Amino acid sequence: MLAAECDQLKDRLASVARGEAFLLQGGDCAETFAGTTADSVRAKFQTLLQMAVVLTYAASVPVVKVGRMAGQFGKPRSAATEVRDGVELPVYRGDAVNGIEFTPAARTPDPGRLLEAYHCASATLNLCRSLASGGYADLRQVHAWNQTLWPAARLGSATSSWRTRSTGRSRLCTRAGPTPGVPRGRDLLQPRGAAARL
16 A cells, blocks of 8 residues: 555545445455455445445445455464364464465465465555546446346346436536546555455
């Protein structure tokens, strides 16, 4: 995280505390090195943006989006060891510490895993920054995802009504363009680190 990103998050969380914005946080409780790919990061990013569009429309306030990703590689455990079929080994504490396979070699803590966690986190943050600034998070793009996610025939008249109103609002935003000083729904802030094998 850059210092400016931390300052921006602090300012936006203050607006949430004042009731001027809504906080949306999403992501995984635990991440693995193997499971953090460009496709999975992009999918989480897209889901957060889709949720933010719905919340922005419903609440009529900006949505501060925080990704719980890019750093969930270590997990505390209530016990130090795990027993399977009479064999006792150290408990799995996340990919940043040891491996999930139930073998003595995998369950031995390995400080080198911290470097892998750092590289995965860095790659995820860079991908999220690229998606946020490269047009992937444009409101028209998010609206197109919602069109395919929620076809009116499948979800009924309430969704069709929301989509119709959403389309009008999307067109309005497209015509009006960005408003200076107003968050444009493109930022995804990760306050705790980063994650992905890209």
